[in-house]
Amino acid sequence: MTKQLTQPNKPNALQQLVFFILSALTLMVIFSLLRYALFKYNADLIGDTPTSTFIEAFCNGLRFDAKVTAFIMIPIGLTFLCSKVMALRTLQLIWLTLAACVGIFLGVLELDFYHEFHQRLNSLVFQYVREDPRTVLSMIWNGYPVVKYMIAWIIITAIVFLIFKLIDRITKKNTNKQYPYYVQLVIFILCVAIIVLAGRGTLRQGSPLRWGDAYTTDSPFANQLGLNGTLSLIDAARNVSSRSTVWKATMPDEEAEKIVRSMIVLPNETLVETDKAVIRRDTLVDKNKTLPVKNVVVILMESFAGRYVGALGNPSNITPNFDRLAKEGLLFTQFFSNGTHTHQGMFATMACFPNLPAFETLMQEPEGNNKFSGLPQLLSIRDMSDVYVYNGDFAWDNQMGFFSNQGMTSFVGRNDYVNPVFSDSTWGVSDQDMFTRGNEELNKLEASGKPFYALLQSLSNHTPYALPKDLPVEPVTDQGSQNEHLTAMRYSDWALGQFFEKAKKSPYYKDTIFIVVGDHGFGNPIQLTDMDLFRFNVPLLIIAPGIQEKFGATSSTVGTQVDIVPTIMGRLGGDVRQQCWGRDLLNLPAGDKGFGIIKPSSSDQTIAILSGNEILIRPNEKDVKLYHYQVGANPTATIIDDKQEADNLKQKMEAYVQMATKSLLDNTAGAEAAQTDK
Incomplete structure (x- = not known):
């Protein structure tokens, strides 16, 4: 068978x-x-x-x-x-x-x-x-x-x-x-x-x-x-x-250049080397608007969203220490980050260069090796000492490579702490450790007798949240899915308050201008405009002797992180040659409500220009939208039907991005002409 x-x-x-x-x-x-x-x-x-x-x-x-x-x-x-x-x-x-x-x-x-x-x-x-x-x-x-x-x-x-x-x-x-x-x-x-x-x-x-x-x-x-x-x-x-996302020119360079210069160059500034750079200029600082300071400390706060800051209208008591400090300085109530990632916050704040399409990770790109007209370049030539204190590893985002190239010389990172209160296996030490070490480093610089500038960068308010087991603050329990994030923000605020308590007892405090700013915001249930504006809205607080007497306690002038360096230089005094893509927010012409160009991180090519309480949003491949917006305690956003204004803002935004991109690619973004091999 x-x-x-x-x-x-x-x-x-x-x-x-x-x-x-x-x-x-x-x-x-x-x-x-x-x-x-x-x-x-x-x-x-x-x-x-x-x-x-x-x-x-x-x-x-x-x-x-x-x-x-x-x-x-x-x-x-x-x-x-x-x-x-x-x-x-x-x-x-x-x-x-x-x-x-x-x-x-x-x-x-x-x-x-x-x-x-x-x-x-x-x-x-x-x-x-x-x-x-x-x-x-x-x-x-x-x-x-x-x-x-x-x-x-x-x-x-x-x-x-x-x-x-x-x-x-x-x-x-x-x-x-x-x-x-x-x-x-x-x-x-x-x-x-x-x-x-x-x-x-x-x-x-x-x-x-x-x-x-x-x-x-x-x-x-x-x-x-x-x-x-x-x-x-x-x-x-x-x-x-x-690299297909590099900004494509929308107008002749000559026209864009003229528009950008009218946007940025102030009455007390004179363009120089106009054949080599777009906005390289000499700034004649008004002595009546300087402050009696010699040192600069920039504090970049991780995810310090303006939406949850009490001094900007939030009632949840997330930032009591910042709110108290705000009463001692000048608080900008309509300030924004240039991007939505710490990377962009760093180079916009310290290098004074905007977040551009295709260059969202500028510090890691070949173009990041260029010299920029930022705080390190402008203050290093004044023979000022420096220090960069950070919770984590400087290899992340190529921070040490970038800032060393810009002129910074001293770095304190996660491996430089001895017996920290808390160390997270992912990011590094806690914010209270970073701020404690920051105060120690500033005291050392003061003892040397030379003026100094410093960058202190927090990190605990980032997933997975480097927080000590025994928190010195009450956890947030009434904000739903935001509870853990806001608990970390409250802890970072506490650490910031501890730093200022120590700083006020230190001899350098009376001679120092402090800049406290968020690197970016974060998402929340209210998505303000198509740009999700609360991801950009951050507080800017300037604390310095005599700041309120000369400039008041609050300012509604619109600004972004690229405005920080020229604003600092205007308070230090002394003439400056620079090419910052922002302006001195405390020396604007009468009636100028301020402007800013913002863009999300990543490959999202949506770009927006803020001008006073108007924002024009240009999504890639879509028509622009013009809104009247308001941040703070009562956020609103209403679409405006004003073609003339929309066309005007669109032209300014496109010219700004076009010429900033050209400046980057041509390596002419520094305060001096770039050196080229012959």
């Missing part, structure tokens, strides 16, 4: 078509469920947005999901060209499961990424990855429920695999019916048409589906939900590798 061998079922062309369609629909369902998970996880951003807006966002999302699905389905579509390949279902199942596995992983990753940055996955992912991987992994492990997420990811992936197996089984029923090759060819052409149509995402002529096509509502959260995180990350990777 012979043993009969059974042949495995081989799908015919129609069965393979059903497999193709059901697999594609499964992927679409997965992406929609991931979008729903993102929606629920960030439900505090819904506010009073109507349900219909989010339905529209989910419908928009189907187009972006279809685009990703189309690319995944290309190998399955190609199987119609060969019956033998069509029969290799195991390989097809492996491919579909792997693709779904990656999409699910990115979807889980995006839950907290969006909660932190209010952006879908973008070039920030690559920025973190190319930094110190050990630190990044430690931050993720200690800051988020990684094990829970990994288990969920594995379980969901296993369920998806079983679904694909089920689809495979029901589309391989016993049949001997096979179709002529031309039928397979027709089906192949049909699949190609489906893939191309879904991949383009639109029937219009010209450009295919763009991220701007998701921006169809007035809700920033809903618009972001319409995107697909996997697709956003792929687009970011392409832009990072190609």
Whole structure:
């Protein structure tokens, strides 16, 4: 008796078509469920947005999901060209499961990424990855429920695999019916048409589906939900590798140069070397507006969001020490960071250079090796000593390399502390350790007899929050998902208060101008304008002898971090040659309400210009929007229909970015002409 061998079922062309369609629909369902998970996880951003807006966002999302699905389905579509390949279902199942596995992983990753940055996955992912991987992994492990997420990811992936197996089984029923090759060819052409149509995402002529096509509502959260995180990350990777996001000129350089000079150069300043640099100028400092100081201390506070500062209108008592200090100095009530990442806060504040498209990680780029007209360059030539005190590792963001090149010589980082009160395995020592060491270093510099400048940078208010076990402050418990973040902010505020208590007892205090500023804000349930303005709104406090007598206790002048260096130089006295891309906020012409150019970190090419209480936002590939806004205790944002004003601000913003980019690429951003090899 012979043993009969059974042949495995081989799908015919129609069965393979059903497999193709059901697999594609499964992927679409997965992406929609991931979008729903993102929606629920960030439900505090819904506010009073109507349900219909989010339905529209989910419908928009189907187009972006279809685009990703189309690319995944290309190998399955190609199987119609060969019956033998069509029969290799195991390989097809492996491919579909792997693709779904990656999409699910990115979807889980995006839950907290969006909660932190209010952006879908973008070039920030690559920025973190190319930094110190050990630190990044430690931050993720200690800051988020990684094990829970990994288990969920594995379980969901296993369920998806079983679904694909089920689809495979029901589309391989016993049949001997096979179709002529031309039928397979027709089906192949049909699949190609489906893939191309879904991949383009639109029937219009010209450009295919763009991220701007998701921006169809007035809700920033809903618009972001319409995107697909996997697709956003792929687009970011392409832009990072190609540098395609470098700002393209929108007007002749001569016209842009004229506009920029009218925006920045003040009456007490004279342009020099106009054939070599855009805004290199000599500043004749008004002696009546100087202060009796010789030292400079800049304190850059991690994630010190203006939205939660009591002195700016928040009633939650998160920053009692800063609020008390604000009564002793000059507080700017409408101040903004140039970017939404510490990296941008550092070079904007100290190097006086704006955050530009394609150069969001300037300190790590080749152009970061240029000389900038910042505080180190301007004060080093005055023979002032310096120190940079930081909780963490100076290799992060290439801080030591960048600031050494700019002229700083003394650095105190995480490995230089002895017996710290608390040391976090991810970032380093706590803020109270940093501020204690900072005061010690400033006392040493004072004892040397030379004037000095210093940068003290905090870090505890960053995931995973380097806080001592026994907190010296009450934890925040009434702010929902923000509780942990705001507890860290309250702790940082306490450490800042401890520093000033010691500083006031030190001999250097009476001769020093202190600048306290946030490096950036962070997301909260109120997304003010399409720019999510609270991620930029930070306090700026200047404390110095005689500051209130000459300039008052508060100022509503709009400014950004690039205005800090010229404002400091105007208080020190002495004539200055500089090329800061900001202005002295305490020496503006009468009636000047101030302006600033801001841009999110990452590959997001949205740019905005603030002018007084107006903000013009220019999303990439979309029309501009002009708002009247108000930050503080009663934040508002109202769209303005004023084409003339919108065109005026748009022209200024584009000219500023165009010439700043040219200055960077030409290496002419320093106070002196760049040296070139002959």
